[in-house]
Amino acid sequence: MTISRRSFLSLSAAVAATAAAAPSAASAVPMVPDAFGAAAVAVSPPGDVVGKITAGYQGWFACRGDGAPINLWWHWARQADQPPSITNxxxxxxxxxxxxxxTYGTGFPALNDGRLAHLFSSYDQQTVDVHFRWMAENGIHTAALQRFNPFGGEGPTRDAVADRVRSAAERTGRKxxxxxxxxxxxxMRTQITQDWATKMSAHTGSSAYARQNGMPVVGIWGFGFNDPQRPFTPEECQEVIDxxxxxxxxxxxxxxTWWRTLGEDSRQGFADVYRSFHMISPWLVGRISNVGGADQFYDVATVPDLAECNRLGIDYQPCVLPGDLQERHRAHGDFMWRQFYNHARAGVASAYISMFDEYNEGNQIAKTAATAGDVPAGSGIWALDEDGTACSSDYYLRLTNDGGRMLRGELPVTSLRPTPPQP
Known part of the structure; x- marks a missing residue:
């Protein structure tokens, strides 16, 4: 199945113009930072989301034969009842x-180095354990477990993955x-509250469930977007938040993205809805793809967004994205680091990594094929060394770790990426 949450929306004219005119990511990074280390600003004290690195966690991959109730190649194949292959x-x-x-065999040819082309399932507890161990090893404190409509056919599998996440978080000391x-x-209006009251609120009994200001955290993604996938009125959305x-x-x-100005991707009439959240995280995927775009967003979004949140007493958690690998946005980490640097020089205290495991949309930071030898022959899938720079499979995890350290003041604020592509 295809989830179009991450589909690219139109950029603002200002950002699009800047990005189009921007030099390459490597050349756009100035040798000397243009600002140094404003102290991090946060409305709330440090907790499980404020002052922390949070990563969006899909957990939405399944394979035939893994025992998952959905019994499909969930998110691996376009025709999910058939094994993924070059044509599927x-x-x-x-x-x-x-x-x-x-792991599970696929219809892909062997990898270029001769290994069989196998994939993992998020339904396997060991898979989730591995992911949470990677988080623990790389400074990711909290995982935001994505939960789409659980009342359809994928609901039982999502319920099971939530249990696996709880277990992995408890074992690894993550939230x-x-x-x-x-x-x-x-x-959504009636079912989201039903799902929380009858199922998901039970997770707050876990020592690993995230809390902020003494309260359990719940995320709601998608109110106010100007597209037909989320047609809810301001009144419906406000009722749910309340x-x-x-x-x-x-x-x-x-x-x-434009919650503050109610332009571009935002519907009109949602100003009060946005400002009723305890924390806001403006979406960024599809809005920028190079360092020039990241710098323009610093000026037109990050700095004024942070000021507005501080004025209103709302916690602010902007996104950091590694870039779409298949679209060759990453510039061996310079693109992602520039976002961390811009947040640090603005005084941002918290960040949301989008996403941890989104292999089907190219925005993952989890361990990824490092070289052409690690991808199926003839697949056309790019590895991390696509621009000629050799990167270890865990490079974007390590980059996230250093970015979080910079936001917390454990590393100096610098535009020069300190993380080597290979350890």
Whole structure:
């Protein structure tokens, strides 16, 4: 199946013009930073999301034969009842699968180095354990577990993955919280509260469930976006936010990029809705793809967004994205580091990595095929060395670790990426 939450929306004219005119990522990075280390600003004290690195965690991959109720090649194949192959693929980046105890054969040719082209399942507890170990090793404190409409056919599998995430978080000392994505969920208004009350609120009994300001955290992604997938009125959305607040929940909102100005990707009439969240995280995927675009966003979005949040007493958690590997946005880490640097020089305290495991959309930071030898022959899938720079499969995890350290003041604020592509 295809989830179009991450589909590219139009950029603002200003950002598009700047990005089009920008030099390459490597040449656009100035040798000397143009600002140094404003102290990090946060409305709330440090908790499980404020002052922390959070990564969006899909957990949405399954394979035939893994025992998952969905019994499909979930998110690996366009025709999910058939094995993924060169002609039946939903994959944009190939995972490094060497640390998974169980993998599943596909219809792809062997990898260029001769290994069989196997994939992992998020339904396997060991898979989730590996992912959370990578988070623990690389400074990712919290996982936002994505939860799409759980009342359809994928619901039982999502319920099971939530249990696996709880177990992995408890074992690795990570935190997690439920993040609802309202895309294409037409009965969201009543079902989201039902799902929390009857199922997901039980997770708050875990020592690993994220809390902020003493309250369990719930994320809601998608209110106010100007597209037909999320047609909800401001009144419907406000009712849902108020309900969660009434349950004593700290509500994080994944909001449109232009939430503050109500332009471009935002509907009109949502100003009060956005400002009723405890924390907001404006979406960034599809808006920028190089250093020039990142710098323009610093001026037109990050700095004024942070000022508005501080004025209103709202916590601010902007996105950091590695870039779409298949579209060759990454510039061996310079693109991602520039976002971390811009957040640090603005005084941002928290960041949301989008995403941890999104191999089917190319925005993953989890371990990824490092070289052409690590991808299926003839697949056309790029590895991390696509621009000629050799990168280890864990490079974007290590880059995330250093970015978080810079935001916390453990590294100096610098535009020069300190993380070597190979350890």
């Amino acid at each position: 693929s939903a994959i944009k980046s190939w995972p490094d699968t060497r640390e998974y105890a169980t 997690y919280y439920i993040m609802y994505d309202v895309s294409d969920w037409l009965s 309900w969660f607040k009434g349950q004593g929940v700290y509500v994080m909102g994944g909001v449109p």
